Amino acid sequence: MNIPQTSFPRVVIVGGGFAGLAVARGLENKDVQVVLLDKHNYHTFQPLLYQVATGGLEPDSIAFPLRKRFNDIENFYFRLAEVTRIVKEENEIETTIGTLQYDYLVLATGSTTNFFGNKNIEKFTMEMKSIPQSLNIRSLILENFEEALLTSDLEERKKLMNFVIVGGGPTGVELAGALAEMKKGFLPKDYPDLDIRLMKINLIQSSGCLLKGMSEKASQKAEDFLVKLGVDVWKNLRVLDYDGDLVKTNGEDHFRATTVIWAAGVKGEAIEGAGTECIVERAGRYKVDTFNRVVNSDNIFAVGDVASMNSEAYPYGHPMMAQPAIQQGNLLAKNIVNLLNDKKLIPFVYDDKGSMATIGRNKAVVDLPKWKFQGVFAWFVWMFVHLFSLIGFRNKAVVFLNWVYNYIRFDRETRLIIRPFKKRNKYSFENSEK
């Protein structure tokens, strides 16, 4: 890998998401050598992926080049690589570009879509955890409409204009809302020959409420907003299977649809080799102590989505969201410095700053610890917080500009099929970057 051996201990961070970035930032100009590995050369601002998928933002505006962030930091190395295995006994990792020794290993690999073992669903549904995947969804939506224009078969057209989103968490809710706004916005203008009433947006949630984890009020209001926007919300309905044509559920309702987006679950993207005993079964997350140290290891840490730190308040670990990731990352950087200086480690306590979701124009729900509110003001708060959280002035400016434009014009202009999806052999993902 051509990384020099220095007298400083080497901290290898795997993953440049919120957690990994926080650790790397915290270790800037400390007496360590930092090696950051990621399979992309950019950090993805995941909370806005759904806007890329629905034509509201360009991909470049929610991504930030990782190298740029650490341009002027000494003892920092970035490598574009995927880690395939941890060789714990040797303090070594195996990657797509060779092996690397570490003194401290920080696993910040985040999460991946959880299909709960259903191969059909994995093969035929769309996921939205990365920029390429979001662009695939954007292309597929538009390609469906182009195709719907061509067919005279009404059933076929309905199928092409039927969208099923599985999972009523923030991703599902925000995506359903954005699709509903496309239906009210540019789609009928762009496709005047199509009867837009044929377009259906179905949001399917297995439990009895949306936005589990948020307040009852937020959940109810989000549902009201969605219904008002024309989304069909299906609660207490579980998707059992999908063959590219028919969505089978455990209820009486089935759905014929070309596009099914799977937002029903995530799991930690644990890497093999740290020992199976330290991984939570099915959840794919590393069991960590209050210092984010992976159980049964001294120098391996896990932060963010891939870490499961159980406590009384969070018996299944913290929510897989940006805030716990950033807070854990920040603290871990401090604790690594403490370790090196033989100081006492500080245990992690999650400071829940609240959560929020946006459904559409002037429609959002915000739960702060002491104040819960919904509607226009919540929407502005949501926008402000997201704009503020983006890395880089250019990104902030481009996103802001797009939002103002989209708001004034009721439009979403980045509706380009840049990565044609169907053409690339719809269900063969061999050549499609995930």
Place this chain on the structure above:
Amino acid sequence: MNIPQTSFPRVVIVGGGFAGLAVARGLENKDVQVVLLDKHNYHTFQPLLYQVATGGLEPDSIAFPLRKRFNDIENFYFRLAEVTRIVKEENEIETTIGTLQYDYLVLATGSTTNFFGNKNIEKFTMEMKSIPQSLNIRSLILENFEEALLTSDLEERKKLMNFVIVGGGPTGVELAGALAEMKKGFLPKDYPDLDIRLMKINLIQSSGCLLKGMSEKASQKAEDFLVKLGVDVWKNLRVLDYDGDLVKTNGEDHFRATTVIWAAGVKGEAIEGAGTECIVERAGRYKVDTFNRVVNSDNIFAVGDVASMNSEAYPYGHPMMAQPAIQQGNLLAKNIVNLLNDKKLIPFVYDDKGSMATIGRNKAVVDLPKWKFQGVFAWFVWMFVHLFSLIGFRNKAVVFLNWVYNYIRFDRETRLIIRPFKKRNKYSFENSEK
């Protein structure tokens, strides 16, 4: 194709580039039915593709959704399709989505890269005529640098950092200049471990001067600018072959390079079926009369790059640039209306408004009919003209914002590998959209 038969004559326009768009605009709300076909759902502003390739702009900012442009136009139909054949006798075209009858056919298919029959060069070099291709180049440049970091073999590293651009026209000159600015700008910051002096940018031109077609002064100044920026300009040198490793020339100099960009020629993208006698051999352009009517046909027209209208001033047809395309398109729309009203057709006269090329920051050359100038002011003129020519307020705003940012910060921030190129099997283009 589900396009209704009306009492209006049907004008089918193939291609949504500068020429096709001009025709469609000119026919707005006239007594015709207009069907526009394009293989992309967006118009590409080709003059700025090189900035997408070199990380200066996001692809969405130089593309405009074709449907949006004609949202509120009656009797207008867009279809996402590629035309595969013209069946002249039947007044019909065959496309990837079925056949279509026309009353008038307007061929505005533009141009494609001309490899002059060399299969090796076609296979191993990069071209830059579309957004996906530009993103491929962007990815390859960055992937090369990531790979160069990993190798200890100096020859291999040199090869990865060696860039060969074949063709000293506007595309080659602008791309070479942009690469040189990357070398001075973010590349040494992003890759401090690499000796940036190993990066070479070679611009190879078969004739004795760059920017053929512009003034001698512009050509000379462009070369001076390039040399000042550190580009190695090779004149009177012809590339004979490239096998993915070695660029063979007709001179003593050969080049080992991973990246070779072919900007040495374009040809018209003529579609089969209009009769071979109406196509200029090797140039792939339709021979047209002064009304842009394809020879030996009554109702087939060709405009823009794909049309070759010979005159005393332009014995080989007009230059393959935006201006002739737009002017021909505008006039053809008028002439089609004249035809329908049995009015006299107006012959085309090219109004040469001049040409320009930019080499880098504060460095451009402009040839106006009565005034030729170079340097800072030329650069501002170049920017103003290009900004002004972009379609859509949002695009203008985003491009302007990026330019201001890049200018102030000496940076190019959209350096993301969104379409990994090498990973997708470098030389297998089967799955890569062209």
